[in-house]
Amino acid sequence: MKGMTLIVKTITRLLLGFIFVFSVSIILFGHITPGGGFAGGVMLACVFILLVLAFGKKTALDIVSEKAISIWDSVGSLSFLEIALLGFFGGFFFKDFFSKGSPLKLFSGGTILWSNISIGIKVFASLFAAFMALAIFRVRRER
């Protein structure tokens, strides 16, 4: 049996959903509450890292494959650049072109919400990729 003991697996199974939802909420509400794209992205990566630690790397890679991590990584950065470029076509690079909305609502704060989401995706993918690189890749031993 791969992974850790039954106790760890059971607790992980119970906790994972909560951590996941919490991390998504940290990303989405980053502009009105403490937190943001980076903190939420780190937590999101931790969900998968926890999965690797408790169940082994195969379980995690079945959900998000190496290729998918690489795609998410690029998508996160490209969407952030996209926000900057949309502003560029509206007058200035990084111009806040979105409506500001009413304060303390989810859809407020202009482009910050969207920037947080793309940063969240990027941080999640990069951190998880770095962790998996340590877990997956092996250097050929020299004789």
Place this chain on the structure above:
Amino acid sequence: MKSEHLLPLFIALPLGAGFLIPLISLIREWLADVIAIITVSILVVFAMCRLSDGVIIYDVGGWTPPFGINLVEDGLSGLFHIIIAIVSFLIVIYSIGYMKRYTARSKYFCLLMLMIAGMNGVIASGDLFNIFVFLEIASISSYALVAFGIDREELEASFKYLVLGGLGSSFILFGIAFMYSITGTLNLADIARVLQRSGNSHMVQFISAMFIMGFGTKAALIPFHAWLPDAHPSAPAPISAMLSGLLIKALGVYCIIRIFFNVIGFNMSFSVVFIILGVLSMVIGALLAIGQHDFKRMLAYSSISQMGYIIFGLGLGNPLGIIGALFHLLNHAFFKSLLFLCSGAVEYATGTRDLRQLGGLWKKMPITSATCSIASMSISGIPPLGGFFSKLLIIIAAVQAYDTLGPTAYFLASVTVFVSFLTIVYFVKLQKMALFGALPEKLEKVHEVPASMWSVLIVLAAFCIAFGVMFPWFIGTLVEPAYQVMLETSEYIIKVLGSL
């Protein structure tokens, strides 16, 4: 579109290409090459478009400086932008042939694009913290690129580079933090304005020392050079050309010029430090280069020596010295890239870069040999090539520095001439061991590299000749505007901040 709007695209385009390449190469691997070529071609066009314009200030997000982030493009950044655009364009074309031997081409081009974005960012940025951020983008991609071959030697070089580069970056970051603590701002022009009012305190001197250590590490000045002789030879040849031709200049020399001439303000004490660092780098770099048997390692030490020339010229502080240094920087970007690409071509064809195992290659690889000779003559300062005029300007400037330095100036001028002689010595050695002499038996089957590679060598060699033959034109169009920017700190402040 107005040309000021091109400025953020210098950073956004290669950054976007860097992130697009891993995605698009999932469809077809060769698409990575196409995107890389398109990006660098557009950058060349943009850099050319910018030539005729004056100073451009771009407010990112529409926020005016000193409150918002701003990008500044003046003569100095224009010079660097055009060097980076042209050399990286040629290097990308060379890479397409050269990188066939490696796997993961898409990752290579992705990192290369990020490195270009980082360098363009450092040059365009108008505030200290963004300079640091872009400097790290460029440095981190270069750490990865040095280790690209993932052999034992390459990983070791990359680790050494990572540790020393990280140390240099921390000095820069500390310097920025202290600077922020005494001026309360990160905008370069605003810092300059505050420092003009408050004067040169001990704290400013301490910060300057930190910056000299940090940026000196990036520029590989002796005694901060230990990473370079390992890192530059270990990388794939186009990356060595990129590191030696562009990176040490964009991250090291450019930042030194911008901060010490436009922000802190150049004075006698900096002049002495720069002259000492410059002379040390010149002499020790050249002496160490003579003893090398590895083609690329010799070039790496030569880079240290030539960077010494540039810093020495800047340190002299007189007009001829600064113009000579900037012109030498322009020359060095082209001839050193050419030499590294030649070493790559030799390694590509023969499989070795050990000079003792090479010889007689001019019969087998005429184009590589001819271009290598042109670059060697230019770097050794043989007329009428570009290197001769830049070295001549620096030597005359050293003689002229008699007014400020006294008889030491003559001594410095003779040291400069002596180092120029040493440069000829080790390049003659390189020519003799690699290109001339008897052809070893096992190199009988060697033939010239593919056209995509040798055509780049020819273009770079043509630049080396043009810099010499048309040197007044190049000094007038590229170097002179950059020199004007360095002269006046107040001018820079007024242009960026207006009449605040």
